[in-house]
Amino acid sequence: MLKYVDRRGTNSVKWDNLIGTFGNPDLLAMWVADMDFEAPACIKDAMREYVDNVPFGYYLPREEYYEAFMAWEEARHGYKIERNWLCFAPTIVSAFYWITLMTTRPGDAVMMLTPVYYPMLKAATDNDRKLVTCDLVRDGDTYKIDFDEFENKIRENSVKLFILCSPHNPVGRVWTEAELARMMKICKMYGVLVISDEIHQEFIYNGHRHVPTATVGDYDKNLITLISASKAFNIAALQNAMVIIPDEELRARYKDFTKRIAVNGGNPFGYIAAEAALTGGSEWLADVNKQIWENYLCIKDTFARELPEVGVADLQGTYLLWLDFSAFLKTQKETEEFMEKDCGVAADYGAWFGGERFAPFVRLNLATSRENVETAAAVIIEAVRKRKNDENKDSAE
Template sequence: MSVDEFVKKYAVDRHHTNSLKWDALDERFGNPDLTAMWVADMEFQEPQAVTDALIKRVQHGIYGYSLTPDSYFEAYAAWQKKRHNIDLKKEWLTFDNGVVGSLYTIVNTFTKPDDAVLVLTPVYYPFHNAVNDNGRKLIKSELVRTDNHFEIDYDDVERKIVENDVKLFIQCSPHNPVGRIWTADELDRIMDICQRHGVLIVSDEIHQDIEIGERKFVSALSIADGRYQDDLIIVTAPSKTFNMAGLLNSHVIIPNQKIQDQFLAGKKRFNEVDLSVLGQVAAEAAYRYGEEWLDGLLEVIRYNYDQVRVTLNREVPQIKVAELEGTYLLWLDLRDVMPADQIKDFIQNKVGIAVDYGEWFSDYGLGCVRLNLATDPKFVKAAVDRIVADLK
């Protein structure tokens, strides 16, 4: 399916649908007329098979307590094997209502107040919140940028783990917001450091299906023939892949039975929830029948990325456009074209878009913005054209 065909078939106007992304613009940014390119969801409808599955379930008319059918695991495991060569075992899989909630439960379950938790910044700001809101000590290791590419500072990571007696490491893979898909060697190296120092590893792999460049996603589950599985928790969900965050269905994958038992006990104390019936119906249909839709979506994201990268590199090369390997979230560094304290006025009042600002992800991020590319290309083109016109 071409980009034009996908957009024509699936793009929708989300105004006046109680959309956080569009209908909270006045509350969040002070201007209801901005073009929303911030929070990570999309302007594209689900695959038709998902809608059909939901309609069929809704027509049943009962939404009581439910079980997860074996067919769900079969669909999800087949998807993981085909797309990412992951050999998933059913006994590893538990469910939650969202990745962020799982992070809060994990922090509360596996650390004590004032324990240190490490993250690689700039990173998705709920990572910070899950640590700070629960009275733990947030330790940041800044990623190192070379041109438009980001790398892990392994010496800094190990030094901070030792100096702060870090108990938990939360990584984002693929990394939000800088768009890296970590290689097997990179994951092996950082997880080896954690394992040698007794640090539990949490890998947020929610963006695993959004592969934009040539590099393929590699799960932490698969590294070194499963060497780290006993020290590993994976959190993920269909919400980023298929735009279904509002259906509250996520996965927590824990190969180590003792750690899984601790997590489930922690859920009972901190966040006991039942599964989302409609969320699981939608996800199973998406995993069974959504592959063509996803491939079409990826073409749209690649097209949007190329629009931004090619135009800005040609017209305003001082703006540093991060290499986008994974996620649909593009990191732009504007510090060489204007002072950081002018960026909000420029982005909102001149360009007319709502974005996630870099300082939300780390202090280092001041002067950068995160741009959501999972949207109609007309919004991306208009935004880039206005950036170029104003700066030139």
């Protein structure tokens, strides 16, 4: 059974750094993408066994760790990985920063589909690369890619690197095989290297299917896939990610890069937890997915009934819900005031994911208790009602 954990006072970024980011420690934390559930017993047991019995000297990862990733990818996603393709990174964010540094030069164009997980944008801007964004297009409750725009942007900017988020954080799209194949075909045609960040691949709902980008055709020469057990099993703090590089030359460059920055491995707990999760965590993960889906239905139905002007994006994948408040809010300042002052909720702001044009949107994290989700929906509805009443009073006066 899944157990909710009150993480306040546990040095959690999400709950204990509200003051640092929002200046208010009392907000309901629905931002940072991690979960508020007790860790799976298989992970705790494996870590306990190590803590109790082993001195903490330099650690050599077990072969079983690599085998666990390979078996998991093949069984769950049909992606057959060869052992020597697997390279280490402490986190997915470090991996896409390093690959950006390794494969592009200052001024080179790096493209993303926006709105997108903001550290991807920063991988370009922090490193003086030219950020090229291609906005997703609204399609009812979901989003699609404008492929003409996608290709034009690549051609016009001589894009060198495309960072793909699959499934897509924040709009919750699970890309279809046809969409992935079309993106990859265009990228290959223009010699664009693709990083496919598939960290959210275990959160897929309602008949959708995660298709690893690597399985849609022969793209070994221009594709690097990033996966990790950290999102699915809530072990982000343990810092362990997998960089899959089928192409020998690209892999040699990656290994040379990590050699020059002297990073050749991580801490034992990251390896131990990932292996334990991938070999014994499926049931726990199924419970988590059930809870997230029910949380989604709860908030979606509540808004549809009580406040249909709030746009609730279709949650095909991820546990991050994209809400559209453009019926009430326009600017980033208005959205911040509404969420923090009127609602008392800490959310990720739309503008963080690509600029002011996304300011009327917020991203809410659903990997928490039903009670937190219900509270978030209730305070938002109440705050909008109050706002409408105040406006009516003002216009009557």
